[in-house]
Amino acid sequence: MVFCNTMHLDQKVSLKPFHTFGMEAEARYFVEAKTHSEVLTLLNYRHMIHMPILFLGGGSNVIFTGDFSGIVIRINSKGIVIREENENQVLVTAEAGETWDEFVQYCVSRGWAGLENLSLIPGTVGAAPIQNIGAYGVEVKDVIESVQVVEINSGKQKRFTTEECQFGYRDSIFKRDLKGKVIILNVTFRLDKISELQGNRVTGLQGNRVTGLQGNRVTGLQGNRVTGLQGDRAAESQSESVTGLSLLKLDYGDIRPELEYLGVSVPTISDVREAVCNIRRRKLPDPAEIGNAGSFFKNPLICHEHFISLQDRFPAIPFYPLAPDNDYLAEKASRPAAHTISEGAVKTAYAKIPAAWLIEQCGWKGYRTGDAGVHPNQPLVLVNYGNATGLQIVGLANQIMDSVYRKFGITLEMEVNVIS
Numbered sequence: 001m002v003f004c005n006t007m008h009l010d011q012k013v014s015l016k017p018f019h020t021f022g023m024e025a026e027a028r029y030f031v032e033a034k035t036h037s038e039v040l041t042l043l044n045y046r047h048m049i050h051m052p053i054l055f056l057g058g059g060s061n062v063i064f065t066g067d068f069s070g071i072v073i074r075i076n077s078k079g080i081v082i083r084e085e086n087e088n089q090v091l092v093t094a095e096a097g098e099t100w101d102e103f104v105q106y107c108v109s110r111g112w113a114g115l116e117n118l119s120l121i122p123g124t125v126g127a128a129p130i131q132n133i134g135a136y137g138v139e140v141k142d143v144i145e146s147v148q149v150v151e152i153n154s155g156k157q158k159r160f161t162t163e164e165c166q167f168g169y170r171d172s173i174f175k176r177d178l179k180g181k182v183i184i185l186n187v188t189f190r191l192d193k194i195s196e197l198q199g200n201r202v203t204g205l206q207g208n209r210v211t212g213l214q215g216n217r218v219t220g221l222q223g224n225r226v227t228g229l230q231g232d233r234a235a236e237s238q239s240e241s242v243t244g245l246s247l248l249k250l251d252y253g254d255i256r257p258e259l260e261y262l263g264v265s266v267p268t269i270s271d272v273r274e275a276v277c278n279i280r281r282r283k284l285p286d287p288a289e290i291g292n293a294g295s296f297f298k299n300p301l302i303c304h305e306h307f308i309s310l311q312d313r314f315p316a317i318p319f320y321p322l323a324p325d326n327d328y329l330a331e332k333a334s335r336p337a338a339h340t341i342s343e344g345a346v347k348t349a350y351a352k353i354p355a356a357w358l359i360e361q362c363g364w365k366g367y368r369t370g371d372a373g374v375h376p377n378q379p380l381v382l383v384n385y386g387n388a389t390g391l392q393i394v395g396l397a398n399q400i401m402d403s404v405y406r407k408f409g410i411t412l413e414m415e416v417n418v419i420s
């Protein structure tokens with residue numbers, strides 16, 4: 001049925017092609033908004049349509065546990081505009097429906113640095129701020145200037161500054177207080193223009209320093225600390241103070257070994273993108289082949305007491321340190337008893353524990369029941385081998401959460417949005 005001249009409102013639409021978990025689910029109504037103004041037009045009908053509304057981007061962070069008895073609005077608005085530009089930086093706005101990785105490629109190919117470590121994350125630009133997407137030592141909040149939204153009830157538009165977005169680890173105001181209340185229309189990014197020369201110079205400097213610093217820390221002090229977070233920070237502050245330039249982030253995961261494998265000694269941002277894409281293609285299951293939504297759970301944050309008690313029982317427990325020890329001591333008196341830290345108390349968290357390790361320790365890696373399973377190489381990724389239902393996957397997730405809680409006293413939190 002044609003709706004508002006240009007849009008088609010379809011009934012009983014299978015959502016299988018519109019989300020990466022690939023399970024059967026049907027939308028009672030489905031419409032695609034291909035422009036910013038089509039999104040606004042649809043909101044005018046909001047008061048007439050008394051049914052639930054779901055906004056969908058690329059469908060790479062959702063799981064359907066049944067049919068959706070309302071209207072699914074797929075945001076597919078396109079457009080990239082340069083707002084401001086000078087010698088060193090560019091302010092660029094991308095519409096919500098732009099495909100995230102195409103936008104990253106667009107920026108990298110113009111020598112605009114900041115997004116290259118976030119290469120190949122599925123989904124759209126509009127969804128990126130919602131859970132503050134992150135990978136390989138970078139979170140999208142690091143480069144977001146503002147987020148333009150429209151309130152669903154009033155139709156009023158508002159531009160959120162980074163501070164107002166209240167970004168946290170896989171979290172923002174859009175995932176909490178404003179969930180289902182606003183539509184993200186576009187996102188503006190502040191990116192550094194980085195010439196090949198700058199890229200080389202900065203990388204050279206960083207390379208030398210980071211190797212020295214991290215080498216010492218890892219062997220001398222860190223034990224099972226997962227390298228990356230602290231190393232990055234130390235290297236950033238030192239190199240930035242010397243050069244004042246944006247830095248390539250090379251010390252997270254396998255980026256450096258991959259660059260070495262590619263034969264690159266002085267990488268550019270394109271090289272970093274290529275390295276990240278190669279690693280991701282090797283490590284993560286492709287949703288085109290096997291249904292999944294990436295990491296199903298967040299990495300839990302725990303307080304010091306809890307961490308110490310776990311380290312006594314599980315000396316090999318890996319962790320990302322979050323606060324220097326003296327910060328911890330200063331705050332110790334006000335800390336909660338040992339338990340998983342809530343988002344609101346992240347500042348008092350001591351360590352982030354890789355959820356994949358916890359899940360593997362509970363024996364779930366490679367587990368399969370029917371067509372629902374835990375990926376054999378990536379225990380954080382739950383998979384649909386073909387005909388699993390959303391309820392079966394969520395049932396498996398609950399079993400995993402129970403067993404992790406029983407063994408470690410840690411409550412895992414789902415990263416994926418469960419749509420029922």
Ligand SMILES: Cc1cc2nc3c(=O)[nH]c(=O)nc-3n(C[C@H](O)[C@H](O)[C@H](O)COP(=O)(O)OP(=O)(O)OC[C@H]3O[C@@H](n4cnc5c(N)ncnc54)[C@H](O)[C@@H]3O)c2cc1C
Binds near residue numbers: 055128292
């Ligand atoms: C293989 C794989 C790897 C992944 N790797 C990563 C990773 O490394 N790091 C990471 O952070 N995430 C990762 N993800 C998760 C996912 O890609 C991101 O969360 C992505 O930002 C979701 O975008 P989307 O457009 O697909 O959102 P959707 O799944 O369509 O929507 C997610 C949520 O946002 C809402 N929403 C979507 N668009 C809008 C809008 N314009 N306005 C308001 N609400 C909206 C939806 O209602 C829903 O609640 C991965 C997923 C997969 C499948």
